[in-house]
Amino acid sequence: MTTRRPSPYPYWFVLPAAVIFTVLFLVPTVASFWFSLTRWDLINTEFIGLDNYRQFFKEPFLVQGLTNTVIYAVLTSGSKTVIGLLLAVLLTSGLRGQGFLRSVVFFPVLVSTIGVGITFSVLMHPTKGLINLGLAEIGLPKVGWLTEASLALYSIAFVDLWKGVGLATLIYIAGLAAISPDYYEAARIDGATRLQRFWRVTVPLVRPATVTVVTLSLIGGLRSFDLIWAMTRGGPGFSSDVLASVIYKQYQAGFYGLSTAGNVILFLLIALIILPLTWWFNRREVDL
Amino acid sequence: MTRRDARRQWITGMIAMAVATVIFIVPFAFIFLTAAKTKQDASRLLFTWPEQWQLWQNFTEVLKARNYMLLLAYFNSTLITVGAVAALVVFGAMVGYVLQRRRTGWNKVIYAMVLVGLMVPPAVVPTIWVLQGLGLFKTIHGMILIQIAYGLAFSVLLYRSFIATIPRDLDEAAIIDGAKPLQVFFKVILPLLKPVTVTLIVVQSIAIFNDFTNPLYYLPGKENVTVQLTLYNFQSQFTTQFNLLFMNILLVTIPPLIVFIFFNRQIVAGMTAGAVKG
Numbered sequence: 001m002t003t004r005r006p007s008p009y010p011y012w013f014v015l016p017a018a019v020i021f022t023v024l025f026l027v028p029t030v031a032s033f034w035f036s037l038t039r040w041d042l043i044n045t046e047f048i049g050l051d052n053y054r055q056f057f058k059e060p061f062l063v064q065g066l067t068n069t070v071i072y073a074v075l076t077s078g079s080k081t082v083i084g085l086l087l088a089v090l091l092t093s094g095l096r097g098q099g100f101l102r103s104v105v106f107f108p109v110l111v112s113t114i115g116v117g118i119t120f121s122v123l124m125h126p127t128k129g130l131i132n133l134g135l136a137e138i139g140l141p142k143v144g145w146l147t148e149a150s151l152a153l154y155s156i157a158f159v160d161l162w163k164g165v166g167l168a169t170l171i172y173i174a175g176l177a178a179i180s181p182d183y184y185e186a187a188r189i190d191g192a193t194r195l196q197r198f199w200r201v202t203v204p205l206v207r208p209a210t211v212t213v214v215t216l217s218l219i220g221g222l223r224s225f226d227l228i229w230a231m232t233r234g235g236p237g238f239s240s241d242v243l244a245s246v247i248y249k250q251y252q253a254g255f256y257g258l259s260t261a262g263n264v265i266l267f268l269l270i271a272l273i274i275l276p277l278t279w280w281f282n283r284r285e286v287d288l
Numbered sequence: 289m290t291r292r293d294a295r296r297q298w299i300t301g302m303i304a305m306a307v308a309t310v311i312f313i314v315p316f317a318f319i320f321l322t323a324a325k326t327k328q329d330a331s332r333l334l335f336t337w338p339e340q341w342q343l344w345q346n347f348t349e350v351l352k353a354r355n356y357m358l359l360l361a362y363f364n365s366t367l368i369t370v371g372a373v374a375a376l377v378v379f380g381a382m383v384g385y386v387l388q389r390r391r392t393g394w395n396k397v398i399y400a401m402v403l404v405g406l407m408v409p410p411a412v413v414p415t416i417w418v419l420q421g422l423g424l425f426k427t428i429h430g431m432i433l434i435q436i437a438y439g440l441a442f443s444v445l446l447y448r449s450f451i452a453t454i455p456r457d458l459d460e461a462a463i464i465d466g467a468k469p470l471q472v473f474f475k476v477i478l479p480l481l482k483p484v485t486v487t488l489i490v491v492q493s494i495a496i497f498n499d500f501t502n503p504l505y506y507l508p509g510k511e512n513v514t515v516q517l518t519l520y521n522f523q524s525q526f527t528t529q530f531n532l533l534f535m536n537i538l539l540v541t542i543p544p545l546i547v548f549i550f551f552n553r554q555i556v557a558g559m560t561a562g563a564v565k566g
Binding site: 007008009010011013014016017018020021023024025026027028029031032035040042090093094095096097098100101103104105107108109110111112113114115116118119120122123125128129130133162167170171173174219222223225226229230244247248251256259260263264266267270271274 | 297298300301302304305308309311312313314315318319332333334335375378379380382383385386387389390394398401404405406407408409410411412413414415416417418419420422433434436437438440444459463469472473494498500501504505515516519520523530533534537540541544545547548552555556559560
């Protein structure tokens with residue numbers, strides 16, 4: 001055994017990464033399951049069973065955080081997917097100023113989320129904001145984008161779309177570039193209309209990009225925190241709270257066990273949505 | 289293409305341009321114009337030309353605010369970004385290298401960890417508990433380690449697929465010449481990874497520089513403030529001084545703009561990795 005030559009690709013190469021990842025990511029993740037069952041002040045723990053979870057599903061504002069998370073994620077992911085694909089088709093069709101437009105659509109992706117959030121909360125100001133002034137200009141009533149409880153979450157989702165659609169577009173542009181022009185040529189010869197070519201050629205063949213866009217934006221949407229925090233802090237009331245902001249609020253209030261239970265719920269929610277989706281995406285691929 | 293088609297395309301182009309300008313450029317123009325206004329002028333929140341330009345005055349005032357806090361924040365953010373990205377390059381490439389070159393049962397474990405790292409949200413309070421136990425809570429190096437832990441999965445994935453394009457003959461030749469594993473990696477492989485390394489540096493730098501949530505949890509305290517947190521703190525402090533608030537936003541927007549202008553291609557490569565299955 002000792003005579004065997006050591007591999008030129010030794011496993012200790014993995015060690016620095018493995019140690020950091022294990023200590024700062026895996027250990028806290030595993031520990032979270034235990035701490036979510038306790039009353040906890042970071043020093044002493046008291047086992048209280050499923051009480052934190054019971055409380056979570058009993059408090060209406062905590063439950064609202066959960067439903068808001070799903071609404072927000074589905075809304076932002078769906079709109080980014082659809083608009084991203086349409087923009088990508090538009091921006092690969094040989095328009096004048098195409099390169100400029102691509103840059104303009106993509107740039108917000110790289111900008112500070114907090115900066116974007118503050119800017120849009122000013123633009124959405126109920127009386128002085130540019131958006132409402134613009135609406136008034138064309139004779140429409142003013143809207144309390146962030147001050148009305150029934151609207152706040154959707155207004156933030158719109159800003160999320162504004163900031164993130166450029167990434168979806170970029171991924172779709174790369175996906176479209178990989179489709180051989182032969183398919184379009186063949187479809188044209190067969191007399192397919194523009195719309196038919198889009199539905200029968202583009203949509204099926206751009207699937208790998210769709211999988212990436214949907215998965216990335218869903219995970220991002222379910223975990224989103226900073227934009228919401230910068231724009232409304234979860235308000236008015238608890239109307240735009242999501243799981244990530246609930247976790248932060250409970251942490252600030254010193255309810256560490258409850259906060260950690262929120263974390264576990266978020267983890268389970270992501271797994272529950274993403275794993276079946278990934279499985280479904282992969283299965284469909286085999287069928288093709 | 290007929291003349292009518294050409295005209296239609298020209299018109300669509302013009303409309304697209306106009307709509308994009310309104311939707312995507314107006315907010316940035318608003319930031320810039322408000323950052324150049326006087327206090328009273330800015331407080332009206334209007335999208336107008338400044339009555340009086342005072343870009344430089346606002347700039348120095350923001351820098352001086354709270355005893356030069358923004359400068360400290362830039363220093364801290366730069367330190368965290370540089371430290372974390374350097375480690376992400378070396379450690380990520382090492383894992384990707386072994387993962388691609390050596391095929392054993394362990395690979396499955398590593399892949400599973402990469403997936404976990406991409407998908408699972410960090411458990412914040414237990415992480416604080418671990419950091420406290422190690423004496424790393426509220427420290428810059430603790431923050432660097434956190435950013436490494438959270439960024440590793442993406443780095444490994446990016447490097448692994450790129451290393452697959454580097455022929456094994458190269459490492460084998462070096463091994464025959466008597467090079468040790470570390471020498472092969474640092475002298476032969478790592479230099480060849482330069483294109484993907486540039487991509488990784490650019491994409492991760494932007495992500496870490498723009499990160500708000502993690503410093504909020506793991507790096508509280510005035511002396512540890514980062515750029516995004518400064519902006520967040522100023523949000524409540526500057527409610528009557530929108531010119532300074534927007535000058536601050538302008539200042540955090542400029543670094544990504546510069547990176548975008550110079551590294552557009554690498555950013556696109558990094559962000560579209562995985563969109564096209566090869």
